[in-house]
Amino acid sequence: MGEAAEEFGGVTPDAARRLLLGAVEAFAERGFHATTTRDIAGRAGMSPAALYIHYRTKEELLYQISRVGHERAVRILSAAAEGGGSAAERLSTAVRAFVRWHAEHHTTARVVQYELTALGTEHYAEIVGMRRRTEEILRGVLADGVADGEFTVEDLRGTALAVLSLCVDVARWFRTGGPRTPEEIGTLYAGLALRMVGAGPTRSSG
Amino acid sequence: MGEAAEEFGGVTPDAARRLLLGAVEAFAERGFHATTTRDIAGRAGMSPAALYIHYRTKEELLYQISRVGHERAVRILSAAAEGGGSAAERLSTAVRAFVRWHAEHHTTARVVQYELTALGTEHYAEIVGMRRRTEEILRGVLADGVADGEFTVEDLRGTALAVLSLCVDVARWFRTGGPRTPEEIGTLYAGLALRMVGAGPTRSSG
DNA sequence: GTCTATATTTCGATAGAC
DNA sequence: GTCTATCGAAATATAGAC
Structure with a gap:
């Protein structure tokens, strides 16, 4: 199927997982509102009615x-950001891992990052809370680097948001089979992020 | 109404412009597929049927x-990128202007950047062509800077795409009344872009 | 050009057999 | 737990009066 299988491997029963994977694909391709429950059920090899045995509404899918995807994204970012090493090493590792996830799991990531507004009010609020945590984690690394004198950042909040923008947007344009591997993009972006905070390798000025 | 009025001021007759402005607002808020023609017509103060006097389908809106917005965005970027000055000056001016437009006209920009996939096949192809031009313009500035020795960029294509990601993503998160003005974000991002190409002011290494 | 009224289609969700 | 069949609502787009 797709690279989404890895994210939702723990979902049971089997039919519920197949429906979830079908929904990920359909939402990523067409968007939530343009996707029909018939389409989702069809991708899972089931009748339209079968969807409602496992999920109460389309929004619950x-x-x-969104919940599982955000949990995974936060975990990946925090594992790198709160690991060992200097602020520069942690920023580099965090951006590389975060970008790599957005490229490798671009189907899931696209839904996670760009279909938020279709959530119901309460679900939306919950997810927004997780996204705030994401920003805080990255801002913490930047603050550490500034405190250490490793980074030169005037607008901490704005710069953290910019680095996140860079990472997240990978999910929008990445296509499997493109010229760069997820690993290569991760490495490129880690270097760009270091430069953005004033810690990157710069030219030998001329 | 909104900041979109400026973009579409030249559209006539009056009813056609009001419908366009209503569509921009609705598409930005809910997305294309979640927006009804009744909603658009309602925002324009008209009946649902009146829409079809001025536009053949919802997709044509x-x-x-998308067309007018992309034309404007390309014009803003190219005016700055192909103006005078060093590559660093042109990059800085281009990013500042491009970001500022995405912030000031975030409603229009959100539709322009994130509702592409709802276009019909032929319209989509036309718009993709304009977006390729956008990438080429920015890549040209980066190439100039590398040739001059002003910039240090290994992956020209990837770095140009990353700078564009940064700019475009402003339309996703910007809210009027937030802590930063469009001008401030433009200045911040111009500095970040310069750093990304190895031309930014860096710390006095310790 | 704009309205009221509606044709036609399609969608999300449910009922009931198995 | 899954199916066939379908309900009721809502959508896009059109018809015809004014």
């Missing part, structure tokens, strides 16, 4: 995708 | 918004 989006919520589960 | 999106196409007009």
Whole structure:
């Protein structure tokens, strides 16, 4: 199927997982509102009615995708950001891992990052809370680097947001089979992020 | 109404412009597929049927918004990128202007940047062509800077795409009344872009 | 050009057999 | 737990009066 299988491997029963994977693909291709429950059920090899045995509404499918995806994204970012090493090393590792996830799991990531607004009010609020945590984690690394004198950043909040923008947007344009591997993009972006905070390798000025 | 009025001021007759402005607002808030023609007509103070006097389909509204918006965005970027000065000056001016437009006209920009996939096949192809031009313009500035020795960039294509990601993503998160003005974000991002190409002011290494 | 009224289609979700 | 069949609502787009 797709690279989304890895994210939702723990979902049971089997039919519920197949429906979730079908929904990820469909939402990523067409968007939540343009996707029909018939389409989702069809991708899972089931009748339209079968969807409602495992999920109460179409929105609940989006919520589960969004929740599990955000949990994974936060975990990946925090594992790198709160690991060992200098602020520069942690920033580099965090951006590389975060970007790599957005490229490798671009189908899931696209839904996670760009279909938020289709969530119901309460689900939306919950997800927004997780996204705030994401910003805080990255801002913490930048603050550490500034305190250490490793980074030169005037607008901490704005720069952290910019680095996140860079990472997240990978999900929008990445296509499997393109000229760069997820690993290569991760390495490129880690270098760009270091430069953005004033810690990157610069030219030998001329 | 909104900041979109400026973009579409030249559209006549009056009813056609009001419908376009209503569509921009609705598409930006809910997305193309979640927006009803009744909603658009309602925002324009008209009946649902009146829409079809001025536009053949809902998709044609999106196409007009997308076309005019992309034309404006390309013009803003190219005016700065192909102006005078060093590569660093042109990059700085281009990013500042491009970001500022995405912030000031975030409603239009959100539709322009994130509702592309709802376009019909032929319209989509036309818009993709304009977006390729956008990438080429920015890549040209970066190439100039590398040739001059002003910039240090290994992956020209990847770095140009990253700078564009940064600019475009402003339309996703910007809210009027937030802590920063469009001008301030433009200045911040111009500095970040310079750093990304190895031309930014860096710390006095310790 | 704009309205009221509606044709036609399609969608999300449910009922009931198995 | 899955299916066939379908309900009721809502959508895009059109018809015809004014």
